[in-house]
Amino acid sequence: MTSPAFQQALDALRAYRAHAPGDMRKAFADDPDRFARFSLADGDLLLDWSKCAVDEKAMRLLASLAEAAGVAARRDAMFSGEKINITENRAVLHTALRNPPGSSVVLDGVDVMPDVQAVLDAMDRFARAVRDGSATGATGKPITDIVNIGIGGSDLGPAMATLALAPYHDGPRAHYVSNVDGAHIHDTLKELDPETTLFIVASKTFTTIETMTNAATARRWIERALGAQAVGRHFAAVSTALDKVAAFGIVPDRVFGFWDWVGGRYSMWSAIGLPVMIAVGPERFRELLAGAHEMDRHFATAPLLENIPIVMGLVGYWHRVVCNYPARAVIPYDQRLARLPAYLQQLDMESNGKSVTIDGLPVSTPTGPLVWGEPGTNGQHAFFQLLHQGTDIIPVEFLAAAEGHEPDLRNHHDLLLANCLAQSEALMKGRTLEEARSQMRAKGGSAEEIEEIAPHRVFSGNRPSITILYRMLDPRTLGRIIALYEHRVFVEAQLFGINAFDQWGVELGKELATALQPVVEGKKDAAGSDASTAGLVAHIHRLRQG
Numbered sequence: 001m002t003s004p005a006f007q008q009a010l011d012a013l014r015a016y017r018a019h020a021p022g023d024m025r026k027a028f029a030d031d032p033d034r035f036a037r038f039s040l041a042d043g044d045l046l047l048d049w050s051k052c053a054v055d056e057k058a059m060r061l062l063a064s065l066a067e068a069a070g071v072a073a074r075r076d077a078m079f080s081g082e083k084i085n086i087t088e089n090r091a092v093l094h095t096a097l098r099n100p101p102g103s104s105v106v107l108d109g110v111d112v113m114p115d116v117q118a119v120l121d122a123m124d125r126f127a128r129a130v131r132d133g134s135a136t137g138a139t140g141k142p143i144t145d146i147v148n149i150g151i152g153g154s155d156l157g158p159a160m161a162t163l164a165l166a167p168y169h170d171g172p173r174a175h176y177v178s179n180v181d182g183a184h185i186h187d188t189l190k191e192l193d194p195e196t197t198l199f200i201v202a203s204k205t206f207t208t209i210e211t212m213t214n215a216a217t218a219r220r221w222i223e224r225a226l227g228a229q230a231v232g233r234h235f236a237a238v239s240t241a242l243d244k245v246a247a248f249g250i251v252p253d254r255v256f257g258f259w260d261w262v263g264g265r266y267s268m269w270s271a272i273g274l275p276v277m278i279a280v281g282p283e284r285f286r287e288l289l290a291g292a293h294e295m296d297r298h299f300a301t302a303p304l305l306e307n308i309p310i311v312m313g314l315v316g317y318w319h320r321v322v323c324n325y326p327a328r329a330v331i332p333y334d335q336r337l338a339r340l341p342a343y344l345q346q347l348d349m350e351s352n353g354k355s356v357t358i359d360g361l362p363v364s365t366p367t368g369p370l371v372w373g374e375p376g377t378n379g380q381h382a383f384f385q386l387l388h389q390g391t392d393i394i395p396v397e398f399l400a401a402a403e404g405h406e407p408d409l410r411n412h413h414d415l416l417l418a419n420c421l422a423q424s425e426a427l428m429k430g431r432t433l434e435e436a437r438s439q440m441r442a443k444g445g446s447a448e449e450i451e452e453i454a455p456h457r458v459f460s461g462n463r464p465s466i467t468i469l470y471r472m473l474d475p476r477t478l479g480r481i482i483a484l485y486e487h488r489v490f491v492e493a494q495l496f497g498i499n500a501f502d503q504w505g506v507e508l509g510k511e512l513a514t515a516l517q518p519v520v521e522g523k524k525d526a527a528g529s530d531a532s533t534a535g536l537v538a539h540i541h542r543l544r545q546g
C-alpha cells in the first residue's frame with residue numbers, strides 16, 4: 001500500500017508540475033549552468049538529463065519521493081541478501097556475482113562468495129581450454145564455433161555483450177540460437193562443422209520448451225554426424241537445475257551452476273556469461289564484472305541526487321508517472337550496442353511490467369513504460385519522424401562513446417556523434433512556425449507556399465532526452481552501463497511499489513502453448529478454445545493440406 005508520506009510527496013510533485021515553467025528552450029536561455037546542474041559523472045561515464053523538463057525544485061521533490069519510498073533502505077536490503085523477491089521467497093544477489101575476490105555476502109547463514117568464485121574459476125579453466133584448443137571436439141579438432149542455446153535472460157545478455165565487445169573477440173566464433181522456430185537453428189547450423197562446434201545449453205530452469213527443443217535438435221545433429229559417444233565433447237550446460245542437466249547427458253565437469261538468487265534477466269554476470277568469456281577471454285570477462293561492481297559501489301554509496309542510477313530512475317519516474325509518457329526509446333549511437341534495446345526490453349519490461357503492488361493490491365499509478373529502440377543513425381531514417389512530430393511524447397535515451405575502436409575511421413565517429421547531439425538538440429529546441437516561415441523565406445519560397453507548407457515544418461520541441469556518454473565501449477564500460485540500467489530499473493520499481501524480480505505474466509501463454517501443441521499437431525480437437533483460436537487452427541490445417 002502506498003504510504004501517506006509517499007502519496008503526499010507524489011501529490012506535491014504533480015501539483016508542482018501542473019504549474020512548473022517546463023519550457024526547456026527558456027530554461028537553457030535563462031541558465032547558462034543548466035548542463036552542469038543537470039548532469040553527473042562517475043569517472044568517464046556521464047549522465048546528462050538537462051534536456052528533460054525538470055528544474056531543481058522538481059529534482060528536490062523527486063528526491064523526497066525516493067526517501068518516502070525508502071529507496072536507499074531497499075537498495076541496502078538487496079545488497080545484503082534480504083529476500084526482497086517476496087513472491088518467490090528469494091534473495092536478489094546478482095550484485096554478488098561481480099564482487100571482488102575476498103568479499104563476503106551471507107545468505108541464510110552461509111557466505112555465497114566461495115561458490116561464486118569457484119564457478120567463475122571453473123568457467124575460466126574451461127574457457128581457456130576451449131580457446132587454446134586443448135578442449136577439442138570428439139575427433140580431436142579444436143573448437144572453432146560455440147553455439148549458445150538459451151532464451152530470454154539465458155540469451156539476450158550474452159548475445160548483447162558478445163556484439164558489444166566485438167573488438168575484443170579473439171576466441172571461437174559465437175552464435176546464439178533462441179527461437180523455437182526451426183529456421184533459427186537450421187540457419188545457424190548450416191554454416192557449421194559438427195567436428196568443431198561446441199553447444200552451451202543455457203537455461204536457469206532447464207525446462208524452457210524452446211531451449212529444450214533446440215538442445216534436442218542440436219544433440220541429434222551431433223549424434224548423426226559423430227555418433228552418440230561424441231555428445232560429451234560437444235556440449236556444456238549452464239543451469240541451476242543440475243539434476244535435469246545430468247539427465248540430458250551433459251558430463252558433470254562441463255556443467256556450470258548458478259543459484260536461485262540470480263534472476264534470469266540479471267544473469268549475464270553468472271555462468272550464463274560463459275560464451276562471452278570464451279569469446280573475449282577470462283581477463284576481459286573479469287573487467288566486465290569489475291565495471292559492473294564499480295557501478296554497484298557508486299549506487300550503494302553516492303548521495304541521492306549525486307547517484308546516477310537513482311537520478312536516472314527519478315527522471316524515468318517523472319516521465320512515466322508525473323508526465324504520463326507511455327514509452328521510452330533507447331537509441332545507442334553505437335552500432336555494437338544494437339542488441340541493447342532488446343536486452344533492456346526484458347530487463348525493464350519483465351521487471352516492471354506489473355499491475356499489483358508488493359502487497360498484492362492494484363497499483364494506483366502507471367508502472368514500467370514500453371521500452372524500444374534501434375541504433376542511431378539508422379533510427380533517424382525510420383522512426384525519428386514520430387519522435388519529433390508525432391502526437392505522443394516519447395523520452396529518448398541516447399548512448400554514445402567519445403571514441404570508436406577504429407582510429408582510421410575517425411571521420412565516421414565524428415559524424416556519428418554530431419548526429420547524436422543534433423537529435424537531442426532538435427528534440428529539445430524544435431522549430432516554431434515563425435522560424436519555419438523565415439527559413440522558407442530565406443530560401444526564396446513564395447508567400448503562398450510558405451503559408452501552405454510552413455505548418456508541416458514546425459517541430460513542437462520541448463521533447464525530453466537523456467544522454468549517456470562514455471569514453472569507449474570497452475568491457476569495463478559495458479559492465480558499468482548494464483549495471484546502471486539494472487539499478488535504474490530497481491529504483492523505478494521501488495517508486496512504483498512493485499516487485500521487480502518475479503515474472504508471473506509470462507506463465508499463462510506458456511501453459512496455453514503446451515495445451516495447444518497437440519491441437520496444432522492434429523492429435524486433439526480444439527474443444528475448449530475460443531472461436532478465433534479454433535478457427536486459426538482449422539485454417540492452418542487447411543493451408544497444410546494445400
Ligand code: F6P
Nearest residue numbers: 152153154203204205208264506
Ligand atoms: O519466460 C520468461 C523466462 O522465465 C525469463 O525470465 C527467463 O530469462 C527465460 O524465460 C529463460 O528461462 P530459463 O533460463 O529458465 O530457460
